[in-house]
Amino acid sequence: MAQPISKIIKINENVSFEVKIAGQGEPVVFLHNLGGLKWNRFLDQLSDHYQVYAPHLPGTGASTGLETINNLWDLILCYYDLFDELGLESAHVIGHSLGGMIAAELAATDQSRVKQLVAIAPVGLFLEDHPIPDMFAMLPEELNRLLILDQDSPEAQMMRYVPDDLDDRTELMIERIQNQVAAAKFLWPIPDKGLKSRIHRIKAQTLLIWGKQDGLIPVVYGEEFQRRIAHSELKIIENASHLVDVEQTEEVISFIRDFMKTSDVALAR
Amino acid sequence: MKFIAFHFMPYRELPSDFEEKYPSVWVTPPKTLFNPELGHRMYHDYLDELEYAIDLGFDGVGVNEHHSNAYGMMPSPNLMASILSRKIRNSDKTSLLILGNSLAAYNPPIRVAEEMAMLDVLSGGKLIAGFPVGTSMDGNYAYGINPAELRERYYEAHDLIMKAWKSDEVFMWNGKYNQLRYVNPWPRTAQRPHPPVWIPGGGSVETYDFCIENQYSFSFLSYFGHKYANKVLGPFWERNDELGGDRNPYKTGICQFIFVSETDERAQIEYEEHIRYFFSKCMHTDRRFAEAPGYRTVKSLRAGLRSQFDGTKKRPGDMLKDGTMTWQDLIDEGFIIAGSPTTVRDRLRDVLGSIRAGNVVALLHAGSMPHWLTRKNMQMFAEEVMPYVKDIHSEWDDSQYWPKGISEEKVQETLTQP
DSSP: OOOOEEEEEEOSSSOEEEEEEEOOSSEEEEEOOTTOOOOOHHHHHHTTTSEEEEEOOTTSTTOBOGGGOOSHHHHHHHHHHHHHHHTOSSEEEEEETHHHHHHHHHHHHOTTSEEEEEEESOOOOOOTTSOOOOTTSSOHHHHHHHHOSOTTSHHHHHHHOOOSSHHHHHHHHHHHHHHHHHHHHHHOSSSOSSGGGTGGGOOSEEEEEEETTOSSSOHHHHHHHHHHSTTEEEEEESSOOTTHHHHSHHHHHHHHHHHHHHHHHHHHO | OEEEEEOOOOOSOOOTTHHHHOSOSBSSOOGGGOOHHHHHHHHHHHHHHHHHHHHTTOSEEEEOOOSSBSSOOOSOHHHHHHHHHHHHTTOSSOEEEEOOOOGGGSSSTHHHHHHHHHHHHHHTSOEEEEOOOOOHIIIIIISOOOHHHHHHHHHHHHHHHHHHHHOSSOEEEEOSSOEEEEEOOSSOOSSSSOOOEEEEOOSOHHHHHHHHHHTOEEEEOOTTHHHHHHHHHHHHHHHHHHTTOOOOGGGEEEEEEEEEOSSHHHHHHHHHHHHHHIIIIITOOOGGGSOOTTSSOHHHHHHHHHHHHTTSSOOHHHHHHTTOOOHHHHHHTTSEEEESHHHHHHHHHHHHHHSOOSEEEEEOOOTTOOHHHHHHHHHHHHHHTHHHHTTTTTTSOOTTTSOOOOSOOOOOOOOOOO
């Protein structure tokens, strides 16, 4: 697995991003889910084809300044500032779950900054008839069962991992909780923060990817996103739940590559 | 010593299989279990009990705030306090303790400044204003407050309320969470510049400093009694000494279940069932709601997790859950102080000799206790225990932490046409 380099990028006096960077080619920004950024199989394979920039959400990893970011709007502006610092006038943005919501907000707020949008099982919409369960009131093992289909897979085992060493265990728990704290700031108590009134502004070509057996955000949400985003297509992947990017990595990568090629075609025209 | 008769106002008639059948007494207890006819009776029994405590000459009667909670049926403690204020105004002994209003839950928070000022005026300057952050279950889960904002909202609300009480002028508030062009609550408090402030809290250094610097009384309100309280009050006093605060014992309070009967044996016969109701049903909470992410600071979290993992902190709740605690264990662990008047007196003297706390929030009602038994407990405690331990700390001046009351009411002249 290629080791990404880690860079600290200060965007203003309060907020710094830790960004993991790997690969070569067209730049792609990846925004992680509420479990925090982990350099996993998906990112590894993605960086075989693109130059991947994966920032940690403020308040997670070595990214700082969460307490000075008052709301979602502040957060979105932080990401534009980060794009500036990275020299990205406009970028392909891939976001998973919470990161998918942030990616969609980025595309809706300033249409010039997101070249193409890939939203993998994003949060951000809320359907009364299909309420997303309260991810902040679940035991870890209950949440894990909703996130991943094959509970025997290495990914599922990794999520259950508890170190024997007490210091390591404490620090791992703190890291997990900090990921949740940062996510909760933008999702509490119901993950519906107004995207529905902005989503129509997304003009970028959009690929929506969903695990068919998503236990957290059911596929019906994928259909809703597709209905509301003008230039969008929905790919549903078999044998995968919410962590579809690590559960069916090859298929997800292949959909993303096909989709990114269409942008080249569109640009050439 | 000061003793406050405190009430949670629990629902007394939860089904016997409640803790097996339902996941939590808090946040999600089924509303269908609440019978308003029984609730009517309970509320009035409980108010009678607190009014009786005023007759008995307790230093205070106390109420608090919980939401979606079957053991604490006071989403608005101020409503109960307003009823009690009518009797308190005629008492020369008893103050009114609201412990308190969860500041972050009030929008705008000057609602607290207003209502507490009303209560202070109604009671004749006898109000003690309690300002808790509130639990995660109340604030984050039942009231939906973003855990990332809870503490900031709390501190901003505190600053706003205190300024509203202290200021003689109409002022403007341009806060992070509250924008008010005209802050000018009417009425103003009877006590000037404001009622004594008490902070019920857990064990964070931030809270200690907040209390010590502002001269607020710090109360550790655990249901598990004096032994656990001492683990928090010990560090409080250390911190107080570091900051050079005086050692006035009225700066701290503890919470304690106390049950008095004619003999030690009788105490067990009369009270055990109701105490077990409290610990098995009223403490039956869903650990999914234990703590929203962000409710505690990382610093507090790290300290808590470490002691949880290495087993140095055996949590009292866990001891209860395994169901093996005997009556004697409950006494030995300090969860309850119970027995004959002599036993309770001796025990209290012991405890108050080793814990530096001038205020005891006495829990004289537990779980399913019927009205008659609560009255008996209150009376026996007030008449046969309280007078024998009141002298402890009597050399200290309590006036920073306790109301003085306003001058006696002038007798109204008869309103007749001349």
